[in-house]
Amino acid sequence: MTARQQRMLIVVLVLAGVGVATTFGLRAFQENLLYYYTPTQVQAGEPPLNRKFRVGGLVVPGTVGNEPGKLEKTFDLTDNGAMVTVHFAGILPDLFREGQGIIAHGKLNDEGVFYAEEVLAKHDENYMPPEVAESLKQIHGEEPSQ
Amino acid sequence: MIPELGQFALIVALILSVVQGVVPLVGAQTGNRAWVRLAWPAVSGQAVFVFLSFACLVWSFLQNDFSVAYVANNSNSALPTLYRVSATWGAHEGSMLLWVVMLAFWGVAVAARSKHLPEMFAARVIAVLGLISFGFMLFTLMTSNPFDRLIPAAFDGRDLNPLLQDPALAIHPPMLYMGYVGFAVAFSFAIAAMLEGKMDAAWSRWARPWTTIAWVFLTLGIALGSWWAYYELGWGGWWFWDPVENASFMPWLAGTALIHSLAVTEKRGLFKSWTLLLAISAFSLSLLGTFLVRSGVLVSVHAFATDPERGRFILAFLVTVIGGALALYAWRAPLLKSDEGFGKVSKETFLLANNVLLIIALLVVLLGTLFPLFMDAMGGGKYSVGPQYFAAVFVIPTIPLVLLMGFGMHSIWRRDNFSRIARRLRVPMAAAIVLGVALPWMLYGRPSVMTAIGFTAGLWVIGTALFDPVGGLLDKSRKVRVTRGTWGMIVAHFGIGIFILGVTATESYSIHRDQALRIGESIEVSGYKVTFESLKPATGPNFTATEASFVITRNGEHVVSLNPQKRTYRVQRNPMTEAGIDGSLARDLYVALGEPLGGEAWSMRFQYKPLVRLIWLGCIFMGLGGLIAISDKRYRVVVKKENKASGREALAGGTS
Numbered sequence: 001m002t003a004r005q006q007r008m009l010i011v012v013l014v015l016a017g018v019g020v021a022t023t024f025g026l027r028a029f030q031e032n033l034l035y036y037y038t039p040t041q042v043q044a045g046e047p048p049l050n051r052k053f054r055v056g057g058l059v060v061p062g063t064v065g066n067e068p069g070k071l072e073k074t075f076d077l078t079d080n081g082a083m084v085t086v087h088f089a090g091i092l093p094d095l096f097r098e099g100q101g102i103i104a105h106g107k108l109n110d111e112g113v114f115y116a117e118e119v120l121a122k123h124d125e126n127y128m129p130p131e132v133a134e135s136l137k138q139i140h141g142e143e144p145s146q
Numbered sequence: 147m148i149p150e151l152g153q154f155a156l157i158v159a160l161i162l163s164v165v166q167g168v169v170p171l172v173g174a175q176t177g178n179r180a181w182v183r184l185a186w187p188a189v190s191g192q193a194v195f196v197f198l199s200f201a202c203l204v205w206s207f208l209q210n211d212f213s214v215a216y217v218a219n220n221s222n223s224a225l226p227t228l229y230r231v232s233a234t235w236g237a238h239e240g241s242m243l244l245w246v247v248m249l250a251f252w253g254v255a256v257a258a259r260s261k262h263l264p265e266m267f268a269a270r271v272i273a274v275l276g277l278i279s280f281g282f283m284l285f286t287l288m289t290s291n292p293f294d295r296l297i298p299a300a301f302d303g304r305d306l307n308p309l310l311q312d313p314a315l316a317i318h319p320p321m322l323y324m325g326y327v328g329f330a331v332a333f334s335f336a337i338a339a340m341l342e343g344k345m346d347a348a349w350s351r352w353a354r355p356w357t358t359i360a361w362v363f364l365t366l367g368i369a370l371g372s373w374w375a376y377y378e379l380g381w382g383g384w385w386f387w388d389p390v391e392n393a394s395f396m397p398w399l400a401g402t403a404l405i406h407s408l409a410v411t412e413k414r415g416l417f418k419s420w421t422l423l424l425a426i427s428a429f430s431l432s433l434l435g436t437f438l439v440r441s442g443v444l445v446s447v448h449a450f451a452t453d454p455e456r457g458r459f460i461l462a463f464l465v466t467v468i469g470g471a472l473a474l475y476a477w478r479a480p481l482l483k484s485d486e487g488f489g490k491v492s493k494e495t496f497l498l499a500n501n502v503l504l505i506i507a508l509l510v511v512l513l514g515t516l517f518p519l520f521m522d523a524m525g526g527g528k529y530s531v532g533p534q535y536f537a538a539v540f541v542i543p544t545i546p547l548v549l550l551m552g553f554g555m556h557s558i559w560r561r562d563n564f565s566r567i568a569r570r571l572r573v574p575m576a577a578a579i580v581l582g583v584a585l586p587w588m589l590y591g592r593p594s595v596m597t598a599i600g601f602t603a604g605l606w607v608i609g610t611a612l613f614d615p616v617g618g619l620l621d622k623s624r625k626v627r628v629t630r631g632t633w634g635m636i637v638a639h640f641g642i643g644i645f646i647l648g649v650t651a652t653e654s655y656s657i658h659r660d661q662a663l664r665i666g667e668s669i670e671v672s673g674y675k676v677t678f679e680s681l682k683p684a685t686g687p688n689f690t691a692t693e694a695s696f697v698i699t700r701n702g703e704h705v706v707s708l709n710p711q712k713r714t715y716r717v718q719r720n721p722m723t724e725a726g727i728d729g730s731l732a733r734d735l736y737v738a739l740g741e742p743l744g745g746e747a748w749s750m751r752f753q754y755k756p757l758v759r760l761i762w763l764g765c766i767f768m769g770l771g772g773l774i775a776i777s778d779k780r781y782r783v784v785v786k787k788e789n790k791a792s793g794r795e796a797l798a799g800g801t802s
Contacts, residue, residue: 034532
């Protein structure tokens with residue numbers, strides 16, 4: 001191989017490497033984009049099945065329940081328009097409580113139950129996730145009676 | 147009275163910062179020496195009043211002056227004294243004042259150490275710092291005044307967020323801000339160089355220690371935050387790719403690139419405009435970080451402040467500073483040409499590759515952090531980018547970065563030969579590959595491609611960093627004189643290697659189990675038997691708690707008893723998890739208490755985290771390396787030489 005060919009080979013290899021890395025990077029980016037849906041949108045069937053997304057709302061008082069002694073628990077989330085049931089098998093964050101605005105990451109199953117992998121409550125008792133605040137505002141705007 | 151004094155002092159400081167920012171610049175432009183010299187008394191005066199203002203705020207906290215709204219919102223009479231001091235920067239207003247304090251501190255430090263700088267140049271640096279101070283003080287006074295009175299005064303305060311009542315988090319913000327704000331010095335050096343249209347080796351020698359010390363603070367600040375998140379907030383995670391973490395990590399990446407680029411600019415007079423651009427970027431990213439955290443644009447556990455007016459101000463400030471700096475750059479940087487060349491394989495090439503890869507890593511983080519904000523602002527919907535994206539994509543540029551790091555350390559300037567370096571490093575290379583594959587296998591049993599790569603990478607960096615010192619010990623005849631600068635490099639890179647080992651082991655071999663457990667029951671997790679012994683009430687100065695006792699045994703032998711708590715702070719009523727951790731270099735055992743599940747059962751989390759301490763230990767070594775590097779003789783010699791001819795000492799006298 002001449003020096004010139006060698007140099008060309010290196011350039012081609014580097015370009016190929018950069019190409020593969022970029023493709024991989026962009027794919028990872030796309031796969032990990034989590035879209036936010038409100039309970040109303042979830043009830044309307046907007047989110048895709050078998051893909052992770054985020055849902056947020058207020059924890060409906062009286063719906064948080066678990067079988068005694070079991071880690072798995074369910075609770076309902078509402079944006080005051082619709083409700084979605086969330087199932088979670090893990091430790092809830094310290095600031096999770098009824099009436100609080102929270103966001104859950106996970107997937108929807110066939111029965112319309114949201115299986116959360118992660119539940120986020122913010123570290124300030126007065127804090128409301130902006131997404132939740134906005135969806136509440138939308139609902140109130142459309143249906144002032146609520 | 148004291149709060150009013152604090153506010154008054156801040157206003158005086160604001161006025162002095164205008165003097166500090168404008169007069170010396172005009173003087174330097176018009177050749178008026180008296181105006182140029184005004185930089186020193188102005189920066190000293192500004193600092194005195196800023197410190198006074200800050201002291202007033204601390205005093206208000208110590209005195210429990212709940213007629214000050216900020217104190218009433220963030221403190222309480224039952225709060226321990228240490229946290230009453232740290233509560234000063236526990237929320238938005240005070241942390242902005244802390245920013246200003248740090249900036250004043252850096253201004254004074256530059257002024258005091260400026261005797262070896264040309265007068266005109268030093269004055270310009272101080273002036274640019276003054277302008278930045280002006281922006282931040284104006285912001286504080288206009289939108290975030292910590293001295294605002296509360297009428298009528300509160301009977302008692304609403305207490306500091308319990309999460310922040312922690313020693314590591316008490317010093318995390320000052321460290322982080324020292325780093326953030328420290329990049330303002332490098333930035334000011336860059337602006338001054340562009341104003342002068344001159345940038346020589348001496349310039350780099352001045353700029354380097356300042357950049358490095360800021361980087362040291364930022365490194366340690368980030369590490370402290372990570373450590374705190376590990377035991378207090380994150381239930382055992384050490385990094386979450388949370389936007390606020392990214393906000394501090396991006397300036398770190400730019401600063402790391404800058405340190406390496408400065409090395410080339412100092413030694414070889416190359417990469418001049420690139421170095422300037424990095425200096426501008428590092429500080430711009432610090433400002434961006436402040437904007438992200440403080441404007442409330444983020445959905446994040448850290449974003450305690452939400453106020454659009456503040457956001458608009460910081461955004462306008464951001465645009466002015468970055469826009470102004472880049473415009474100046476476009477205009478003046480072409481003046482700073484370097485006509486030296488370098489070989490295809492040389493230390494220059496390796497440092498160039500280092501910079502390119504660090505910037506790619508930076509862009510990876512930037513994309514993931516800003517994309518959701520961008521989409522939201524454009525009305526494109528509400529996205530968030532999962533941490534898996536960062537974890538997966540960040541390693542793409544960092545693997546070659548780490549590989550090249552080993553070669554780069556042993557390359558020489560101007561022209562080198564790759565096979566020479568490879569031959570020289572064949573022992574550490576072979577050792578890294580063999581041990582990298584074998585060690586995780588032997589220690590943890592479950593090998594995988596990623597762990598082999600991770601361990602090999604870590605060992606490769608450690609091996610190549612220690613190659614010369616160890617070689618020198620083994621072979622006394624090979625007496626190589628190693629400068630402090632080189633020692634610093636060795637120690638910092640050694641820290642990177644340690645860090646990589648810690649990350650790889652923790653990410654690959656951690657065991658994590660969430661479980662519902664009754665008193666008396668136990669679980670077995672990979673050889674460890676964890677028994678839930680008892681539950682009892684406990685009290686602290688400002689909280690009550692439920693304290694559990696878990697006994698951990700291994701093969702029947704007692705390992706440790708851990709007592710995690712579930713605390714309820716009296717004022718804010720937030721429940722807080724206080725994990726029980728048994729730490730050692732080899733592994734951490736981690737038990738946290740969840741919530742009561744009824745039927746006498748509690749949810750609990752048990753974790754086994756191998757080598758997790760190496761993550762922070764690595765950061766400490768990085769910081770230590772930086773400190774060793776700036777103690778290098780060549781940064782001091784100039785000072786000593788010129789101390790004798792101290793023409794300006796009187797002017798800087800009040801500050802040094």
